[in-house]
Amino acid sequence: MFKVISAAKYWDGEVDLLVMGKNTENVAQNAAKIKDVSSVIRFDGDHLEHLLAEDAAKIVEMLSNNYQVILAAHSWFSRNFLPRVAAILNVSLITDVLKIENNNVYTRAIYAGNVHAKIQSKDPIQLLTIHTSLFEVCTKDGGDAKIIKKDTPPATNLTSWKSEKINKSDRPALIDAKIVISGGRSLGSEENFDKVLSPLVDKVGAALGATRSAVDAGYAPNEIQVGQTGVVVAPELYMAVGVSGANQHVYGMKDSRVVVAINNDPDATIFQFADYGLVADLFDAIPEINKLIKE
Amino acid sequence: MKILVAIKRVQDYNVKVRPKSDGSDVDIDGIKMGINPFDENALEEALRLREKDLATEITVVSIGDSKNEDVLRHGLAMGANRAILIESEEYLQPLGVAKVLKGLVEKEKPDLILLGKLALDSDAGQTGQMLAGLLNYPQGTFVSKIEIDNNKLIVTREIDGGTNILEMNMPAVLTADLRLNEPRFVKLPNLMMARKKIIEKFKVSELASDTSTQLELLEVSVPPSRKAGIKVNSVKELLEKLKDNEGIRL
Ligand SMILES: Cc1cc2nc3c(=O)[nH]c(=O)nc-3n(C[C@H](O)[C@H](O)[C@H](O)COP(=O)(O)OP(=O)(O)OC[C@H]3O[C@@H](n4cnc5c(N)ncnc54)[C@H](O)[C@@H]3O)c2cc1C
Ligand SMILES: Nc1ncnc2c1ncn2[C@@H]1O[C@H](COP(=O)(O)O)[C@@H](O)[C@H]1O
Numbered sequence: 001m002f003k004v005i006s007a008a009k010y011w012d013g014e015v016d017l018l019v020m021g022k023n024t025e026n027v028a029q030n031a032a033k034i035k036d037v038s039s040v041i042r043f044d045g046d047h048l049e050h051l052l053a054e055d056a057a058k059i060v061e062m063l064s065n066n067y068q069v070i071l072a073a074h075s076w077f078s079r080n081f082l083p084r085v086a087a088i089l090n091v092s093l094i095t096d097v098l099k100i101e102n103n104n105v106y107t108r109a110i111y112a113g114n115v116h117a118k119i120q121s122k123d124p125i126q127l128l129t130i131h132t133s134l135f136e137v138c139t140k141d142g143g144d145a146k147i148i149k150k151d152t153p154p155a156t157n158l159t160s161w162k163s164e165k166i167n168k169s170d171r172p173a174l175i176d177a178k179i180v181i182s183g184g185r186s187l188g189s190e191e192n193f194d195k196v197l198s199p200l201v202d203k204v205g206a207a208l209g210a211t212r213s214a215v216d217a218g219y220a221p222n223e224i225q226v227g228q229t230g231v232v233v234a235p236e237l238y239m240a241v242g243v244s245g246a247n248q249h250v251y252g253m254k255d256s257r258v259v260v261a262i263n264n265d266p267d268a269t270i271f272q273f274a275d276y277g278l279v280a281d282l283f284d285a286i287p288e289i290n291k292l293i294k295e
Numbered sequence: 296m297k298i299l300v301a302i303k304r305v306q307d308y309n310v311k312v313r314p315k316s317d318g319s320d321v322d323i324d325g326i327k328m329g330i331n332p333f334d335e336n337a338l339e340e341a342l343r344l345r346e347k348d349l350a351t352e353i354t355v356v357s358i359g360d361s362k363n364e365d366v367l368r369h370g371l372a373m374g375a376n377r378a379i380l381i382e383s384e385e386y387l388q389p390l391g392v393a394k395v396l397k398g399l400v401e402k403e404k405p406d407l408i409l410l411g412k413l414a415l416d417s418d419a420g421q422t423g424q425m426l427a428g429l430l431n432y433p434q435g436t437f438v439s440k441i442e443i444d445n446n447k448l449i450v451t452r453e454i455d456g457g458t459n460i461l462e463m464n465m466p467a468v469l470t471a472d473l474r475l476n477e478p479r480f481v482k483l484p485n486l487m488m489a490r491k492k493i494i495e496k497f498k499v500s501e502l503a504s505d506t507s508t509q510l511e512l513l514e515v516s517v518p519p520s521r522k523a524g525i526k527v528n529s530v531k532e533l534l535e536k537l538k539d540n541e542g543i544r545l
Pocket of ligand 1: 183184185186210211212213214225226227228229230231241242243244245246247248249252262263264265268280281282283308332333415
C-alpha cells in the first residue's frame, strides 16, 4: 500500500485511499495517518469480511467517476476484481506496471518478462496495478486525512464465500523479506525442505521460496512459489538453491539486488542471472553455510 | 450442461521472444506456437466433467487469424465436441476479446465458461474477469479445483497467502490455474480425426460492435537483464564475497 501511494503521487492530484471490509474503523484510522493521503473512503459491511470480486467491483464502480487514476498493488486480490471493474467501466486495465513513464504511458513486461512494452492509454480513467517491488515506500506518518464513511451497496450475492486456508508462518512474508532462499525440485522431498533449507532460512531471518516444480511435487506449499505464476520478489539477497533458472522462475526474482545460485550443474541457466555462482551439491553446501555462519 | 472453453494460440513456454529490430513489436515469425498452457488445463477440466457425466457438450473457441485453426484442432483432438474460430486479423486486447466472447456466450448460452488465468504472450490475466463483468456473471479466478454439487459450482482458488473456496450458481466464468489438473496427451489417431472435423466460423463484427481500446503499443525493448557475475570456489569464499563486496553478512 505504501508503495502504491508513492506511485500515485506521480500525478499531482489528491490521493484518496479506499478501505473495504468488516469493522474497518481501525484500519481507516491508521490509513489516515499516512502522509499525502487526502481522504480515506471507508465501506463497511458484514458481507465485505471476505471481500468478493463482485462486491469490490461494484464499490469501485460507484466511486469511479470521481477519479482519473485508480491504482492497486499487483496481487491476487487486485488481479481478481480490477479487470471486472475495467470491463464494467469500458476501459482497459494495465497490469503489473514496472514504471510510470508519464501520466498515461507505462512500461510493463510481456512474454514472460522477456520483453518490455511501453504502452499508452488514452482512457479517461487510468486503471493500473503496480509492480510494488520497484517503487519506494511513502512516508508512513505525519498525515491527517479525512475519513469518509460511505453507504455500502447491498451484497451482489453472485458468489458466496465458504472457507479459506491461509498458511501462517512465523517467517517474514515473501514480498517484504530482505533475504529470500528458494529451493527447487532437486531438494527431493518436503522433509528435505524442512531439514536442509529451513534451518538456514530461519537462522538468517529469510523467507522461504520454491520453484513450481518443487510445489507441484508437493515439497512446498503453493503460496511460496516464486515466478510468473507465483510471487514476484526483489529482496536484498536472493539465493536459488538447486534451481535450474527457467524463464518463468527468473521472472519472479530478477529484480533482486544480489543473486546467489547454488547448483551442481556448471551449465545451469540460473548462473547467467547470478552475481555469485557456486557449483556444488546443495546437500553439502547448505549445511556448510549453516555451520560457517554459526561460528 | 454446456461448457465453452476459450483457447489462445501463444508462443511455446520455452521460447524467449525478442523484439523486432525497429522495436515496433515483438518478432514471433517462425516461433513455435501452441495452445496457451492454462487453457489446456481449462479444456482438460471440461473433459473430465463430461467424463463424469456432468457436461454434455464442450465447445472450444479461439479468436485470431486462420493459424488459430491448429489450436482448435488440438482442442478437438483432446476431445472437444465443437470448435469455433472467430476470425480477426487484428490482435485484440483483453477487453476486445471479452466483448467478442460475450457476444458468443449470448448466442451459445453455455452454463460454464472456462478460460486460462493468464495468456503467456500478454501476461495480462484479465479476460475471464472482464467477461464475467460484462455478463454480470459470478466469477472464480485462479481455480485449482472444481466440484459440482446440486448444480452449484464449488471452486478452490488461489488468494494471497493461501486458498479459498467459493460457491456459485451457473452460468459462471472460471479461470484455470496450472494446478487444476494434468492435461492429457493427444493421441495421433485423434489428431488425424480432428483434421477432418468442421471448424465453425464467425467474424468479430457478428459478435461485437466495437472491440477497439484506447491502448497503443509505443515500443518494445529487451529489458535490462542481469549480468552473469562470478563463480566462487567454496562456501567460505561465497560468504566472504557477500560480506566484502555487498555488505551482506549472513
Ligand atoms: C505456464 C507456466 C508457468 C510457470 N510458472 C512458473 C513459476 O511461476 N515459477 C517457477 O519456478 N516455475 C514456473 N514454471 C515451471 C518452469 O518452467 C520450470 O519447470 C521450473 O521452474 C523448474 O523448477 P526447478 O528449477 O526446481 O527444477 P528443474 O528444472 O528440474 O531443475 C533442477 C535443478 O537442480 C539442479 N540440481 C539437481 N540436484 C542438485 C543438487 N544435489 N545440488 C545442487 N543442484 C542440484 C539441477 O542441475 C537443475 O538445474 C512454469 C511453467 C509453465 C509452463
Ligand atoms: N484471442 C483469444 N482467443 C481465445 N481465448 C482467449 C484469447 N485471448 C484471451 N483468451 C482467453 O483468456 C485467457 C486470459 O488471457 P489474458 O487476459 O490475455 O491473459 C486466456 O487464457 C484464454 O483462455
